[in-house]
Amino acid sequence: MAALLRKRVFIIGLIGLAVLFPLIIQNEYFLHVLTLAFIWMIAVYGLNLLAGYTGYLSLAHAGFFAIGAYALGLLTVKAGMNYWIALVLACLITSGIGFLVGLVALRTREHFFAIYTLCVGYIIYLVIDKWDSLTGGVRGLIGIPAPANIGPVSFENPLSQYYFILAFLLLTILVMYRIVHSLTGRTFMAIRNSEELAQTLGISTMKNKLLVFVLSTFFAGLAGALYASFIRFIGPDIGYITIIFDLLTYLLVGGIGTLAGPVVGTFLVVWVSQSLQFLQDYRMLIFGPLLTLLIIFYPRGIVGAFYEWKMKRTGKKRRQARPDRRKPEPTYAATQTSSEKKVKEG
Amino acid sequence: MLIETRNLTKQFGGLVAVNDVDFTIEKGKINAIIGPNGAGKSTFFNLVSGTHAPSSGKVFYKGEDITRLPSNKIAKLGVARTFQTTHLFEQSTVLDNVIVGHRLRTSSHLFDAIFRTKTYKADEQQCREKAADVLEFVGLTHVMHQSAASITQEEKKRVAFALALATEPEVVFLDEPAAGINPDETEGLIDLINNMIKRGITVCLIEHKMQMIMKLADKIMVLNYGEKIAEGTAEEIMNNEAVIAAYLGGDASA
Numbered sequence: 001m002a003a004l005l006r007k008r009v010f011i012i013g014l015i016g017l018a019v020l021f022p023l024i025i026q027n028e029y030f031l032h033v034l035t036l037a038f039i040w041m042i043a044v045y046g047l048n049l050l051a052g053y054t055g056y057l058s059l060a061h062a063g064f065f066a067i068g069a070y071a072l073g074l075l076t077v078k079a080g081m082n083y084w085i086a087l088v089l090a091c092l093i094t095s096g097i098g099f100l101v102g103l104v105a106l107r108t109r110e111h112f113f114a115i116y117t118l119c120v121g122y123i124i125y126l127v128i129d130k131w132d133s134l135t136g137g138v139r140g141l142i143g144i145p146a147p148a149n150i151g152p153v154s155f156e157n158p159l160s161q162y163y164f165i166l167a168f169l170l171l172t173i174l175v176m177y178r179i180v181h182s183l184t185g186r187t188f189m190a191i192r193n194s195e196e197l198a199q200t201l202g203i204s205t206m207k208n209k210l211l212v213f214v215l216s217t218f219f220a221g222l223a224g225a226l227y228a229s230f231i232r233f234i235g236p237d238i239g240y241i242t243i244i245f246d247l248l249t250y251l252l253v254g255g256i257g258t259l260a261g262p263v264v265g266t267f268l269v270v271w272v273s274q275s276l277q278f279l280q281d282y283r284m285l286i287f288g289p290l291l292t293l294l295i296i297f298y299p300r301g302i303v304g305a306f307y308e309w310k311m312k313r314t315g316k317k318r319r320q321a322r323p324d325r326r327k328p329e330p331t332y333a334a335t336q337t338s339s340e341k342k343v344k345e346g
Numbered sequence: 347m348l349i350e351t352r353n354l355t356k357q358f359g360g361l362v363a364v365n366d367v368d369f370t371i372e373k374g375k376i377n378a379i380i381g382p383n384g385a386g387k388s389t390f391f392n393l394v395s396g397t398h399a400p401s402s403g404k405v406f407y408k409g410e411d412i413t414r415l416p417s418n419k420i421a422k423l424g425v426a427r428t429f430q431t432t433h434l435f436e437q438s439t440v441l442d443n444v445i446v447g448h449r450l451r452t453s454s455h456l457f458d459a460i461f462r463t464k465t466y467k468a469d470e471q472q473c474r475e476k477a478a479d480v481l482e483f484v485g486l487t488h489v490m491h492q493s494a495a496s497i498t499q500e501e502k503k504r505v506a507f508a509l510a511l512a513t514e515p516e517v518v519f520l521d522e523p524a525a526g527i528n529p530d531e532t533e534g535l536i537d538l539i540n541n542m543i544k545r546g547i548t549v550c551l552i553e554h555k556m557q558m559i560m561k562l563a564d565k566i567m568v569l570n571y572g573e574k575i576a577e578g579t580a581e582e583i584m585n586n587e588a589v590i591a592a593y594l595g596g597d598a599s600a
Contacts, residue, residue, distance in 0.1 A: 175460055182459035183469060186446040194433035200395060202421035202450025202513055211456060307437070311493055 018166055022159055035162045037270045038169045039227050044250045044262035045172050046219025051248075052257035053180060054212045055192030056109075059244050060101065060117035063124030064217040066239025068094045068224025070128060073141040073234050083148035087225050094221025095214045102213035106206065109195075121244060129236040140235035144228050165226055172219060173263070179215075180259055188212055192257075249287075253294060255301025264303055348373040348517055348548050349394060349425075354403035356389055356572075363389040365572040366403070371517065376543060377550040378563035380583075382592060386572040387552045388430070391519050395427045396420040422450055426515035430522050432506035436495035440486060440505055443494050444477040447512025451476075480511040483545075484538060500531040507538065511547075518542065520551040524558055536562055560584065568592065 022031050043065055051057045071090035075081045081089070101120055108116050128135050135141065147155040147164055155164050179185050187208050190198040199205050228234050237243075254265020269287075276283040298305040349371040356364040364386040371377045379387050392398040394405055396417035404413045412420055434443050452473060458466035481490050484504040489497050494505070503523060510518050523539070524532045536558060542549055553559050559566065560580045568576040568583060570592040576583055583589055 178460050178462065179456070182466070183446070183449055183452060183454060183473060184456050184459045186442070187449055189435060190446045190449075193435050194429075196397065197429060197433055197509075198446075199417045200397065200421055200427050200429075201447050201509065202418050203446075204416075204418050215456075311437070315493065315496060 015170065019163075022162055028158055031158050031162055033270065033274060035158070035165050035230060036227075037266050038162075038165045039223050039230065040247065040250060040270070041169055041262050041266045042172045042226065043220050043223035044247050044254075044266055045176050046216040046223065047247055048251055048256065048258075048262050049176065049179065049188070049219070050212055050216035052251065052261070053185065053192060054188045054209060056106070056209065056213070057114045058105075058117040058213070058216065059114055059241075059248075060105075060121035060124065061216070061220045061247060062241065062243035063121035063239050064094050064098060064220035065224040065227070065243065065247075066124060066128055066234075066236070067097055068221030069228040069234045069238055070135055070141065070224075071221070072225035072228045073144045074134070076145050076229075077141060077143055083145055083229070087147075087229075090225040091218055091221045094224070095218040098214050098217025098221075099210065101217075102210050106209045106213060118241070118244075121239070122241060125236060125239040125241070128239050135236070138236060140233060141228075142233050144232045144234065146232065147229055161230055165230065168222070168226060172222075173259075177259060184208075184211075249291060251301075252291065253301055255303030255305075257300060258303040258307065261301050261303045265301060268302070347371070348408065349550075350406045351390075351394065352404045352406070354390070354393055354405065355401050356386075356393055356398060357401045362572050364393060364400075364569075367567075367569070367572075367574050369567050369574065369577070371548060371550050372565055373548050374543065374546065375548065375564040376539065376562050377548070378559050378566045379550070379552050379569060380554075380556070380559055380566060381569035384571075385569040387569055388521060389572075390569065391427065391521055391552065395425060395519055418450070421513055421515075424514070424516035425519070426510035426513045426517070427519035428506040428510050428521055428523065430525060432502055432509070434494040434502060434505060436493065438494065439491050440494055440497060440501075441474075441477055441481065441490045443505060444481060444508050444512055445473045447480070447509040448473040448476040448514070450513055476512050476514075477508070480508040481505075483511065483541070484508045485534075500527045500534070503527060503535065504538070511542075515547060517548040517550060520549065522552050522554060524553060524555050532558060 021034070043061065046064075047058065047061050068090050071093045072086050075086035075089055076083060079086075101117075105113060105116050105120065129137060131137070146161065149155070153160070155161055187198070187203055190201065190203060191205055191208060195205050224238070227238065250266040250269050251262060252265065253269050254263065255261030273283060273287070276286065279286070294301070300308070347370045351367055351369045354364055354367045354369075355362065367390065369379075369390075379390060381387050389398065393400045396412070396415055396419070400413060404411060406412065407420070407423055407425065410423075412423065415423075434440075452469035454463070454466040454469040457463075458469075478487075478490065481487055484507050486497075486501060486504050486508065489501060494502075497505070507518075507520075507523070510520075520539070524535055527535070532555065539549055539551070539562060551559075551563075563580060566576075566578065566580060566583045567574055568586070568589050570588075575588045575592060576586045578586070
């Protein structure tokens with residue numbers, strides 16, 4: 001109970017910090033970078049639900065991000081639609097295409113799934129790049145409007161954009177929390193553990209995988225649409241392969257299959273790469289080895305490593321507090337080794 | 347008679363893994379399938395539980411043809427199974443691992459989950475209670491809140507049983523439940539299997555430990571090279587010449 005309370009206080013504190021940040025540090029550049037990071041976080045959450053919780057690593061998500069962005073751009077610029085309707089439609093269009101792609105892609109597994117979706121992502125990029133008459137090709141799409149006013153609230157200045165996107169991020173996290181901590185989330189995780197076992201437990205794996213795929217593309221599309229209205233200009237390069245590897249880096253650093261992972265990873269990587277800006281492209285020389293080491297030693301990222309540490313600690317506490325009556329010998333050995341460890345640590 | 351197979355055959359390329367097997371699983375009894383390695387026992391399980399589709403032949407459950415049904419639909423009808431190795435999610439607790447086993451008896455959707463509707467709360471409660479209930483039945487209440495990584499091999503076997511029982515089955519297929527555990531623990535599992543029968547659940551198992559089978563099973567089928575070579579009670583099987591030949595090799599009449 002106390003732990004739960006502490007967690008709640010911590011989360012409220014974090015949200016408070018995010019809300020107060022622009023008031024404390026009045027730096028438009030920081031504000032811009034952070035807003036952009038929030039957008040990436042939403043996309044990473046989408047990817048996390050699929051790759052982290054269901055075990056299907058999709059490399060097509062940059063493509064879906066771009067579909068969301070272009071859908072919003074085209075609907076507002078070329079069709080002159082109201083921003084809010086366009087936003088909803090952009091998400092629906094992305095998940096609709098996601099549904100169709102998922103129908104085929106989910107018949108493959110593991111690395112074949114990754115390769116297949118990589119190809120799908122690249123094809124989406126090519127279509128956007130080459131379909132000049134619709135997307136404007138390499139010239140891109142300019143003049144995308146900022147979110148339309150809600151009554152007296154306008155979203156023209158960077159500060160209001162920041163809060164606008166923060167609100168979407170918080171909503172995304174809430175929805176993710178509820179999905180992951182539900183029977184539906186457990187179903188996804190059962191599929192990740194063993195599809196064969198899940199199926200014999202009466203779970204329709206195809207239906208659930210399709211659901212997760214559509215959900216995941218929905219969030220990629222949402223992030224894309226928000227990106228379009230934030231930057232106000234989009235080019236085909238937002239659907240390029242490098243974007244998906246950025247998203248994947250954020251996810252892996254933070255912790256794949258954890259709820260806090262996308263926030264932690266995105267924030268950290270964006271922050272570090274901003275501070276290493278002076279190195280230009282050479283900063284990859286630092287990132288590469290760091291990422292490799294992280295994958296080797298902490299496959300579930302920073303958040304995963306933290307959970308593991310916490311679990312070990314409570315396990316140790318429990319063993320010390322209540323020795324197992326059924327098997328006295330091994331417990332004795334276990335407590336001995338843990339106390340030995342303590343001596344070493346101390 | 348709960349499950350019946352007729353001329354069940356499975357070919358993998360040129361290899362006939364299960365060949366023309368007729369078998370019935372009696373309700374409320376312990377049915378066993380034995381045979382040397384590679385005799386097609388696990389394949390037979392996979393065919394009945396819908397994991398693989400047979401090349402020919404039919405499977406009936408309570409008189410209903412379930413040959414072409416996918417395994418998730420068969421599970422809903424009341425057929426559960428365990429695997430030789432159970433993949434548990436090591437990072438979460440034993441209870442959390444078992445909760446999903448009851449998912450098939452609930453109806454809440456994504457919408458219910460996101461908005462935490464009444465249906466959802468009732469479903470979640472129901473799944474938790476069921477998981478706690480089956481964990482008590484298999485004797486794991488004391489490790490319920492520990493992480494799945496910290497429990498013993500034997501306890502993992504019991505979790506696999508619990509998962510299968512959480513689906514509320516009428517018949518449970520156990521694939522080598524006693525593999526890799528010591529004789530004392532095997533005794534415990536025998537008790538558990540007997541308790542399942544007392545609860546009205548039919549059991550069908552594959553096992554290598556002959557002593558265990560002979561003590562436990564009401565009815566035994568012997569497979570060899572995919573074919574049924576004998577069927578009957580433990581006593582009948584022990585004195586069957588074809589069975590002795592299959593296990594000891596050579597010609598039984600010599």
